Amino acid sequence: QQQVKQSPQSLIVQKGGISIINCAYENTAFDYFPWYQQFPGKGPALLIAIRPDVSEKKEGRFTISFNKSAKQFSLHIMDSQPGDSATYFCAAVSGGYNKLIFGAGTRLAVHP
Amino acid sequence: EAGVVQSPRYKIIEKKQPVAFWCNPISGHNTLYWYLQNLGQGPELLIRYENEEAVDDSQLPKDRFSAERLKGVDSTLKIQPAELGDSAVYLCASSLGGGTQETQYFGPGTRLLVL
Numbered sequence: 290q291q292q293v294k295q296s297p298q299s300l301i302v303q304k305g306g307i308s309i310i311n312c313a314y315e316n317t318a319f320d321y322f323p324w325y326q327q328f329p330g331k332g333p334a335l336l337i338a339i340r341p342d343v344s345e346k347k348e349g350r351f352t353i354s355f356n357k358s359a360k361q362f363s364l365h366i367m368d369s370q371p372g373d374s375a376t377y378f379c380a381a382v383s384g385g386y387n388k389l390i391f392g393a394g395t396r397l398a399v400h401p
Numbered sequence: 402e403a404g405v406v407q408s409p410r411y412k413i414i415e416k417k418q419p420v421a422f423w424c425n426p427i428s429g430h431n432t433l434y435w436y437l438q439n440l441g442q443g444p445e446l447l448i449r450y451e452n453e454e455a456v457d458d459s460q461l462p463k464d465r466f467s468a469e470r471l472k473g474v475d476s477t478l479k480i481q482p483a484e485l486g487d488s489a490v491y492l493c494a495s496s497l498g499g500g501t502q503e504t505q506y507f508g509p510g511t512r513l514l515v516l
Contacts, residue, residue: 321501332492332507333444378443382501388457389505391443
């Protein structure tokens with residue numbers, strides 16, 4: 290049973306464009322939603338995270354939008370750069386334990 | 402500051418053979434995690450340690466997988482015997498504590514291929 294559904298599976302964006310990755314969840318016990326970035330041959334690294342009492346969080350070119358009623362959240366990458374080419378994972382954490390439930394990932398390719 | 406260290410980085414074994422992975426977490430991090438990442442998928446938690454104690458091993462296939470974290474620092478994950486379906490990347494992560502919003506720092510992983 291996939292607790293966090295992520296789409297699209299892959300994404301191609303031109304340099305300077307906006308990359309948008311979407312995630313949805315069912316478990317209302319989730320109370321923290323991080324995004325991880327993974328380059329080939331490396332482990333995932335925390336990119337940005339949001340709590341459900343906040344509707345938007347921005348860090349540089351990266352923004353998380355959160356819709357609690359719809360149980361959906363998304364990552365927007367503004368002015369996408371070739372160096373952003375990586376796999377992005379949304380995740381959710383259940384309250385009480387720091388147990389990350391990952392989505393299946395989105396492979397992003399930013400073309401020059 | 403050194404990150405999470407894992408070894409070996411790659412391992413190729415025949416099925417039914419044993420294999421072990423080693424992880425050295427970030428200094429001072431009390432919580433250690435082992436994840437399994439299949440190709441094209443997100444990591445899945447296998448086991449979580451708070452110091453020496455395994456506090457969540459519900460996803461660890463205990464018939465063939467075992468783990469230990471002696472002295473609450475380094476950890477080893479073992480598979481015996483390995484099966485073809487065990488081919489994957491095994492990731493180790495650590496965090497300062499076990500709280501919900503504690504950042505987990507991942508190592509580069511060990512890529513296992515079972516032939």
